[in-house]
Amino acid sequence: MKIIARIYNGFESKFGVPRQAGIVNGVLSEIVFEKEYRNPDAFRGLEDFSHIWVLWEFSENEREKFSPTVRPPRLGGNRRVGVFASRSPFRPNPIGLSALKLEGITYDENRGPVLTVRGADMKSGTPIYDIKPYIAAFDSITDAADGFANETFKHSAEVDIPQEAANGLDGTFVDAIKEILAHDPKPSYHHDDRIYGMAYGGYEIKFKYEQNTISVLSIDKNS
Numbered sequence: 001m002k003i004i005a006r007i008y009n010g011f012e013s014k015f016g017v018p019r020q021a022g023i024v025n026g027v028l029s030e031i032v033f034e035k036e037y038r039n040p041d042a043f044r045g046l047e048d049f050s051h052i053w054v055l056w057e058f059s060e061n062e063r064e065k066f067s068p069t070v071r072p073p074r075l076g077g078n079r080r081v082g083v084f085a086s087r088s089p090f091r092p093n094p095i096g097l098s099a100l101k102l103e104g105i106t107y108d109e110n111r112g113p114v115l116t117v118r119g120a121d122m123k124s125g126t127p128i129y130d131i132k133p134y135i136a137a138f139d140s141i142t143d144a145a146d147g148f149a150n151e152t153f154k155h156s157a158e159v160d161i162p163q164e165a166a167n168g169l170d171g172t173f174v175d176a177i178k179e180i181l182a183h184d185p186k187p188s189y190h191h192d193d194r195i196y197g198m199a200y201g202g203y204e205i206k207f208k209y210e211q212n213t214i215s216v217l218s219i220d221k222n223s
Contacts, residue, residue, distance in 0.1 A: 001129050002129070003034060003057075003127040003128065003129065004033060004034055004036075004037045004128055004129060004130065004131075005031050005032060005033040005034060005037065005127075005128040005131070006031070006032055006034075006125055006126060006127055006128060007029050007030070007031050007032075007054075007056070007117075007120060007122050007124065007125070007126050007128060008029060008030045008031075008032060008124050008125065009027060009028070009029035009030070009120060009122075009124050010027065010124065010176070010200045010201030010202070011027075011120075011122070011123045011124050011199075011200060012123070012124060012199040012200065012201075012202075013123065013198075013199045014060060014123055015185060015196075015197075015198055015199075016180055016185045016198035016199070016200055017121060017122065017123050017185075018119075018120075018121040018180065018183060019087075019121065019183070020087070020121055021098035021099055021100055021119050021120065021121045022098075022099065022100070022101070022119040022121075023119070023121075023183055024119065024121075024176070024179050024180050024183060025101070025118050025119045025179070026172070026175050026176040026179045026180075027118070027119070027120065027176050027179075027180070028103065028116055028117070028118055029100075029116070029117050029118075029120040029122070029124075030114050030115065030116055030117075031054070031114065031115040031116075031117060031128060031131070032111050032112075032114055033111075033112055033113060033114075035112070038111075038112030038113060040107065040112075040113055042113075043105060043113050046102070046105065046115075046131075046133065047102075047104075047105055049102060049133040049134060049135075050101065050102060050134075051099055051100060051101050051102060051133075051134035052099070052100055052102050052115070052117070052131055052132065052133055052134055053097065053098070053099055053130075053131070053132040053133070053134055053139075054097070054098045054099075054100055054117075054120075054122075054128055054130075054131060055095065055096075055097055055128065055129045055130040055131075055132075056095070056096045056097075056098065056122060056126050056127060056128045056129060057094055057095060057096070057126065057127045057128075057129065058089035058090075058091070058094035058095070058096055059094070059125075059126055059127050060123070061089040061090055061094055062094070066092055067083065067090065068082060068083060069081065069082055069083060070082075070083050070086050070088040070090060072086050072088065072148070081148065085147065095129070096121075096122070098120065098121055098122070099134050099139070100117040100118065100119050100120055101117060101118040101119055102115060102116075102117055103116040103117060103118055104116045115131070156182050156183065156184075157181065157182055157183075157184045157212065157213065157214050158182075158212060158213040158214065159178045159181045159182050159213070159214045159216070160213055160214070160215045160216065161174060161177065161178060161216040161219075162216065165216050165217070165218055165219050166219065169219060173201060174219075176200075176201075177200065177205060177216070177219070180198075180200065181198075181205075181207060181214045181216070182214075184214070185198060186209070193208060193209065193210075194208070195207070195208045195217065196208065199222065202221060202222055203219050203220060203221055203222060204218075204219075204220050204221075204222055205218070205219050206218045206219075206220075
């Protein structure tokens, strides 16, 4: 398969990237296409759709040997399920599939057509293999069973960002950090008082867990 585009956003490392598409909608991303695929005709009619399917590569998850079972973090990291019953990035082929909200298409002189999307679950620079329109009449199954995910993705944490940590920062940026942390980026089997660091949008965010709250300690510009 050929890489047709890459996505760019504030997620500078894997840690902190949402575990599923659409759960952190305060984050905008741009999809920039390779030169070969920048013909505006390829995008004709796409602006009429509100959402798109994005087929992409788990480009930083390499595993030499196939494992038939995985341990989803949301199940505590101890319970195993079949790889085909999970959305683990460690798959026979490292391919991801995400439904994203299409905010708009701009035509840049240097970058060609650029898609602005909301709710991405990909690190900045992730390779993209294909784009397809999301069609609700066919792609939405309202009575589908969610398996173990029905319980595990209901979790949301309280987030406390003190005023001194947010001083001088854009309110939208602070809200995005709060939304990302609310979905609890740490491994679910960690239950200690360690300090975590997350790189996002050119900043290093330090935080820790205090009872049922994520407390942000600092938001510092990366050097």
